Amino acid sequence: MLEALMLLLGCQLLGEVLAGLLALPVPGPVIGLVLLFAVLAIRGGVGDGVGELANALLRHLSLLFVPAGVGIMRHMDRVAADWLPIAATLVGSTLLTLAVTAAVMRALTRESR
Amino acid sequence: MPPVESLWVYLAERPLLWLTLTVGAYVAAHRLYRGFGELAILNPVLVSVVLIIAVLRLSGTDYATYFEGAQFVHFLLGPATVAIAVPLYRQSQELRRLWRPLTAALLAGSLTAVLSALGLGWLLGLDQATLLSLVPKSVTTPVAMGIAEQVGGLPSLTAVLVILTGVVGAVAGLPLLAVLGIREATARGLAMGVAAHGIGTARAFQSSERAGAFSGLGMGLNAALTALLVPLLLYLLKLV
Numbered sequence: 001m002l003e004a005l006m007l008l009l010g011c012q013l014l015g016e017v018l019a020g021l022l023a024l025p026v027p028g029p030v031i032g033l034v035l036l037f038a039v040l041a042i043r044g045g046v047g048d049g050v051g052e053l054a055n056a057l058l059r060h061l062s063l064l065f066v067p068a069g070v071g072i073m074r075h076m077d078r079v080a081a082d083w084l085p086i087a088a089t090l091v092g093s094t095l096l097t098l099a100v101t102a103a104v105m106r107a108l109t110r111e112s113r
Numbered sequence: 114m115p116p117v118e119s120l121w122v123y124l125a126e127r128p129l130l131w132l133t134l135t136v137g138a139y140v141a142a143h144r145l146y147r148g149f150g151e152l153a154i155l156n157p158v159l160v161s162v163v164l165i166i167a168v169l170r171l172s173g174t175d176y177a178t179y180f181e182g183a184q185f186v187h188f189l190l191g192p193a194t195v196a197i198a199v200p201l202y203r204q205s206q207e208l209r210r211l212w213r214p215l216t217a218a219l220l221a222g223s224l225t226a227v228l229s230a231l232g233l234g235w236l237l238g239l240d241q242a243t244l245l246s247l248v249p250k251s252v253t254t255p256v257a258m259g260i261a262e263q264v265g266g267l268p269s270l271t272a273v274l275v276i277l278t279g280v281v282g283a284v285a286g287l288p289l290l291a292v293l294g295i296r297e298a299t300a301r302g303l304a305m306g307v308a309a310h311g312i313g314t315a316r317a318f319q320s321s322e323r324a325g326a327f328s329g330l331g332m333g334l335n336a337a338l339t340a341l342l343v344p345l346l347l348y349l350l351k352l353v
Contacts, residue, residue, distance in 0.1 A: 008192045015195070025340030027255040029194035030333045036198035046199055054199035057192060058325065061315035062158050062283075063139045064190045067183035068254065068276060069162035069312075073169065074176050075273045085237035089247055090274060093229040094281045094308050095289055097251055101222030101331070102295045102304035108214030109299065 004049035011035040125174060131182025138164045156284045158312060194311070197329035200318075204326045211299060218300070219331065222307035223338045226251040227346060246270040248343055250278040253310040256336040260343050275310065282309020283316040298323040306331025 015032030018024065024031065040046055046054075072079075079086060124130045142160035149155050169179055180187070201208070208215070227248055234244040246266035249257040254275050261271035286309060290301050302324035305313035310332045318325030 005192075008195050011198075012191045012195045025256065025259070026333070026337045027194075027253060029191045030253070030336060032191070032195040033198045033201075033329070033333060036195050037202055040198060040202040041205070046202060051199060054196035057189065057196045058200070058318050060139075061193055061311070061318055063136070063161075064186055064193055065158050065276075065279070065312050065315060066135055066139055066161045066165070067180060067187040068190075068272075069158055069280070070165050070169070070179060070183065071176060072162065072273050072276055073166045075269060078270060079273060079277075082239065082243060085234070085239050086243065086247070086274070088237055089230060089233040089239065090250060090278055091281055091285075092233050093226060093247075094251065094278050095285060096229045097222050097226040097308035098282065098286050098289055098304045099293060100225040101218050101307045102290050102293070102300040104221040105214055105218035105300035105303050106295055106297055108217055109211060109297065 001049050001053060004047075004053040007039065007050060008032075008036065008053065011039070125172070125178070128182035128185070131174075131179045132185055133182075134165060134168060134179075135161075135183045135186050138168075153284050153288050156280065156316070158283060158315070159280050162280075190311070194329075197314070197326070197333075200322050200326035201330060204323060207299070207323075208330070215303065215330070218303055219307060219334050219338065222304065222331070223335050223342060226308060226335075227339065227343055231346075231350070241265075242267055243270065245347075247274055248347075249339055250274045251308050251310060252336050252339045253332060256340055260340055264343060264347055276312070279309045279312025282313040286313055286316065287320060299327050302327030303331040306333075307335045310335075
């Protein structure tokens with residue numbers, strides 16, 4: 001388990017360093033994801049330790065967004081001033097994006113079968 | 114100072130109280146969600162955030178004090194993002210098979226997210242700073258803030274709009290896709306990640322590991338693509 005934790009933290013750290021040095025338009029942990037994927041591909045398997053740790057972290061991924069979510073309280077007044085057009089744009093655009101992405105994906109996977 | 118008050122002052126200044134509140138609110142919200150048959154509007158992120166904000170307001174605690182405790186939970190977001198490589202690796206055969214539809218759906222979704230936000234916001238008369246802050250709303254927070262700053266939006270407003278977008282996607286995403294008759298885990302997952310980044314991905318993982326893996330993929334690729342697309346599109350539309 002400790003080795004698995006070290007692997008995850010190491011990938012994240014290297015990801016942060018690369019993102020910073022190369023001024024990449026992607027955050028460090030996402031580069032870390034790519035690095036871990038490469039490690040797993042080279043190893044040819046996930047391994048028990050990494051598998052268990054990943055499951056534990058991802059099972060309650062929602063919890064990890066709560067502190068950032070509470071940050072909304074700092075900007076409530078700014079959003080409140082224009083809330084109706086902001087809410088309409090945000091909800092409309094998000095639902096449209098969901099529908100278009102899923103529809104294109106499904107239409108093309110059906111064709112390729 | 115009476116003993117109860119001095120105890121409160123002692124605890125309120127230490128991280129343990131706010132860390133416990135964060136985990137406790139989430140556990141309660143998760144029980145509530147399960148208790149009501151996973152009713153979408155009772156999304157655990159939404160309910161915990163509302164609960165915690167209520168407690169902080171009532172106790173007169175500011176966000177910085179709260180975050181000193183909550184940061185321990187927040188920190189785990191980084192390693193958890195890296196960990197998405199594991200379910201993704203387990204799907205790698207499928208990724209190889211589906212790379213063409215994935216690329217097309219990602220491009221379509223990314224363009225829809227940016228252009229529909231611009232179009233709807235413009236129609237509804239949002240001012241330019243708010244509009245530009247809304248454009249990167251479907252992208253994970255650090256990237257979205259970077260884009261907003263680059264194009265003349267307000268990064269701190271963008272951070273709020275990104276979270277709200279994630280909550281909207283997590284609450285309404287799967288019910289919407291069910292109404293549209295889309296049942297494939299690959300399409301559902303990818304759409305959740307492209308439209309609603311990490312919060313959508315967390316919701317997708319609750320539905321299945323396969324959906325979660327594709328959602329994580331959509332989130333990562335959409336972050337990179339949007340960062341490239343937004344400055345280009347705004348230049349073409351002569352908004353920047």
